[in-house]
Amino acid sequence: MVTKNQLKEILKLKQKKQRIAQGLFVAEGEKTVGEFLNASWPFKGLFTTGNYSHSKAIQITQTEMNEITHFKNSSPILGIFEIPKPKIIKETPITIVLDSVADPGNLGNIIRLCDWYGINQLICSYNTVDCFNSKTVQASMGSLARVTCNYKKDISKYLESLRKPVYGADSSGVSIYSIKLPKFASYVFGSESHGISQKVSNLIESKLSIPNFRKEKGAESLNVASAVAIFLSEIIRDA
Amino acid sequence: MVTKNQLKEILKLKQKKQRIAQGLFVAEGEKTVGEFLNASWPFKGLFTTGNYSHSKAIQITQTEMNEITHFKNSSPILGIFEIPKPKIIKETPITIVLDSVADPGNLGNIIRLCDWYGINQLICSYNTVDCFNSKTVQASMGSLARVTCNYKKDISKYLESLRKPVYGADSSGVSIYSIKLPKFASYVFGSESHGISQKVSNLIESKLSIPNFRKEKGAESLNVASAVAIFLSEIIRDA
Numbered sequence: 015m016v017t018k019n020q021l022k023e024i025l026k027l028k029q030k031k032q033r034i035a036q037g038l039f040v041a042e043g044e045k046t047v048g049e050f051l052n053a054s055w056p057f058k059g060l061f062t063t064g065n066y067s068h069s070k071a072i073q074i075t076q077t078e079m080n081e082i083t084h085f086k087n088s089s090p091i092l093g094i095f096e097i098p099k100p101k102i103i104k105e106t107p108i109t110i111v112l113d114s115v116a117d118p119g120n121l122g123n124i125i126r127l128c129d130w131y132g133i134n135q136l137i138c139s140y141n142t143v144d145c146f147n148s149k150t151v152q153a154s155m156g157s158l159a160r161v162t163c164n165y166k167k168d169i170s171k172y173l174e175s176l177r178k179p180v181y182g183a184d185s186s187g188v189s190i191y192s193i194k195l196p197k198f199a200s201y202v203f204g205s206e207s208h209g210i211s212q213k214v215s216n217l218i219e220s221k222l223s224i225p226n227f228r229k230e231k232g233a234e235s236l237n238v239a240s241a242v243a244i245f246l247s248e249i250i251r252d253a
Numbered sequence: 254m255v256t257k258n259q260l261k262e263i264l265k266l267k268q269k270k271q272r273i274a275q276g277l278f279v280a281e282g283e284k285t286v287g288e289f290l291n292a293s294w295p296f297k298g299l300f301t302t303g304n305y306s307h308s309k310a311i312q313i314t315q316t317e318m319n320e321i322t323h324f325k326n327s328s329p330i331l332g333i334f335e336i337p338k339p340k341i342i343k344e345t346p347i348t349i350v351l352d353s354v355a356d357p358g359n360l361g362n363i364i365r366l367c368d369w370y371g372i373n374q375l376i377c378s379y380n381t382v383d384c385f386n387s388k389t390v391q392a393s394m395g396s397l398a399r400v401t402c403n404y405k406k407d408i409s410k411y412l413e414s415l416r417k418p419v420y421g422a423d424s425s426g427v428s429i430y431s432i433k434l435p436k437f438a439s440y441v442f443g444s445e446s447h448g449i450s451q452k453v454s455n456l457i458e459s460k461l462s463i464p465n466f467r468k469e470k471g472a473e474s475l476n477v478a479s480a481v482a483i484f485l486s487e488i489i490r491d492a
Contacts, residue, residue, distance in 0.1 A: 045473075119358065123476050130475055132466035157472050191490045227371035227489055233396050234284075236369055236482075237362050243475075243482040250466055251430045 016061065016078045024059075024082045024094065030144045037097045039146035043089040049156025056096040064090035084148035097146055101162050103135045107198045108249060109176060111137040111169055113214050114205035115238055118143045121163075122153020123239035124203075129157035131246045132253075136161055137200075139169045139211075170213045173200055179219045182210050183241050185234075187221030195222070195249045203245075206238050255300065255317045263298075263321045263333065269383045276336045278385035282328040288395025295335040303329035323387035336385055340401050342374045346437045347488060348415060350376040350408055352453050353444035354477055357382045360402075361392020362478035368396035370485045371492075375400055376439075378408045378450075409452045412439055418458045421449050422480050424473075426460030434461070434488045442484075445477050 016024075026032040027040050038058060041047050044066070050057070051068065060071045063079045071091070079088045110133060115121055121143050128136055136145075143150060145163035154161075166172045173180050181195075182202045202218065204210035210218070224244050226232060236244075255263075265271040266279050277297060280286050283305070289296070290307065299310045302318045310330070318327045349372060354360055360382050367375055375384075382389060384402035393400075405411045412419050420434075421441045441457065443449035449457070463483050465471060475483075 123479060126472055126476060127479055129467060129472045130463070130465055132468065132471075153476075155472065155474075155476075160467075160471060224369070224486070226369055227492055228368060228399075229371065232371075232399060233365055233368045233394065235394075237365060237392075237394075237478075239476075239479065240362060240366055240482040243479040244486040247463070247483045247486055253466055 016074055016082055020059070021081055024092075027094070028084055028148065030147065033097065033144065033146050038094050039097055039151060040084055040092060040148050041095055041151045042083060042085065042092045042148070043152065044091055046152060046154075046156045047091045047093040049159045050093065050095055053159040055098070055159060057093050058096065059094040060091070061093075062091045066091050085152070100164070103162055103164065105176065106133065106135060108133060109135075109137060109178075109200040110242070110246075111173065111200055111202040112142045113139045113169060113202055113210050114208065115142045115203065116205060116207075117238075118147040118149035119153045120206070120237065120239040121145060121147075122150040122155075122158075124242045125150070125154040125161045125163070126157040127239070127243050127246055128161045131250045133246075134161060136163050137169060137172065138163050138165045140165055140167050170217055173202070173214065173217050176200060180217045182215065182218040182221050183223070183245060184209065184221040185223050185226075187223040189225045190222050190245065190248050191225065195245070197249060197253070201245060201249070203238055203242055255313055255321055259298070260320055263331075266333070267323055267387065269386070272336065272383070272385050277333050278336055278390060279323055279331060279387050280334055280390045281322060281324065281331045281387070282391065283330055285391060285393075285395045286330045286332040288398045289332065289334050292398040294337070294398060296332050297335065298333040299330070300332075301330045302327075305330050324391070339403070342401055342403065344415065345372065345374060347372060348374075348376060348417075348439040349481070349485075350412065350439055350441040351381045352378045352408060352441055352449050353447065354381045354442065355444060355446075356477075357386040357388035358392045359445070359476065359478040360384060360386075361389040361394075361397075363481045364389070364393040364400045364402070365396040366478070366482050366485055367400045370489045372485075373400060375402045376408060376411065377402050377404045379404055379406050409456055412441075412453065412456050415439060419456045421454065421457040421460050422462070422484060423448065423460040424462050424465075426462040428464045429461050429484065429487050430464065434484070436488060436492070440484060440488070442477055442481055
């Protein structure tokens with residue numbers, strides 16, 4: 015069963031402030047929870063309505079699961095995991111940077127894409143959505159167990175320190191299909207609504223765009239996760 | 254103001270059954286609603302809390318908007334549009350087919366991608382989520398005004414009738430980077446959880462994969478919208 019106190023604690027973790035204070039986050043679903051367990055992430059609690067075979071899983075009722083879930087529809091398993099201490103990760107030749115990305119689902123998707131293309135670290139501006147947001151955890155489908163989100167107070171300062179060319183995704187830029195995208199570079203993606211911030215823009219050596227193939231007037235932009243997918247594919251395709 | 258009857262009618266449109274019965278769907282947000290209005294889509298109602306300059310927009314209070322919205326957070330504008338009669342669209346050289354895609358956000362994203370890459374029609378199996386689902390409309394960001402979703406009862410029969418090669422996205426397939434993806438072909442994408450159905454699989458000439466660049470064990474799959482993004486980029490990049 016779930017105690018009243020546990021219920022309160024789990025629901026609190028919907029808020030970033032509380033996740034930071036407690037050092038905990040919630041993951042739901044067999045696939046996602048399984049990936050964290052496989053990666054031996056320390057956890058504080060594991061609740062299941064099904065026959066999840068884990069010695070520490072606590073059996074609860076469907077009604078209880080419906081109360082503790084962070085989603086409209088619950089999953090058969092919910093885990094409370096510890097937020098790891100910030101890791102120092104060796105700089106990689108390709109750096110992917112998110113500047114003010116607000117949508118948690120998009121961030122989760124980008125984490126999954128980085129995982130797929132073998133990138134272990136994602137640099138995020140402070141105002142990018144928290145990677146331990148339940149929706150981000152869900153959308154990352156466990157890839158968060160392998161990709162570290164490194165939040166930087168000043169991403170322009172960080173980019174300068176890397177001493178490598180900086181490219182920015184921008185619809186006014188040069189087509190990504192017209193040049194060979196370098197594998198020793200930083201690539202910056204801006205917010206869904208406001209693009210790349212001015213301070214970071216100043217560091218950009220070249221703006222790059224995914225050309226719009228519609229002849230007549232069409233969509234004004236792509237979803238930021240779609241843009242990252244297409245960029246990563248172009249950068250890494252012949253790796 | 255919003256009458257009690259209007260409120261009831263708008264909330265009903267959350268259900269596919271009701272959308273079909275009424276021939277109506279809901280679009281929210283300035284960008285999305287604006288795209289449908291620009292495309293001269295017939296509408297039944299337009300409600301705004303702001304200063305939306307449209308002669309037919311009805312001014313309502315924030316409290317009223319919070320009641321009629323289909324989302325957790327409302328937008329300053331909500332429109333009730335008519336579902337168009339099925340259009341007969343000229344077959345295009347590249348056919349994109351969705352087999353049992355369930356997530357409304359993914360479908361909206363795929364519609365936006367098709368728009369970007371100049372594809373006017375998307376073929377969907379009957380059990381693919383409804384394109385007039387409010388979340389799909391929202392994620393498509395108005396691209397639904399240009400891309401028609403054509404639902405087929407039997408997509409395998411339809412694919413056969415096209416008499417062109419059929420390719421299927423499948424993690425066990427040949428790398429998309431190892432061959433030139435033809436521009437006269439059908440490309441099938443399966444459901445997020447079950448892949449491509451058996452009947453359609455039988456028609457596939459070649460399975461194609463986006464190779465996983467992670468050396469050690471990593472993500473098992475990509476989000477279907479990310480997969481479509483990468484495929485479209487590869488197929489159309491040198492158009």
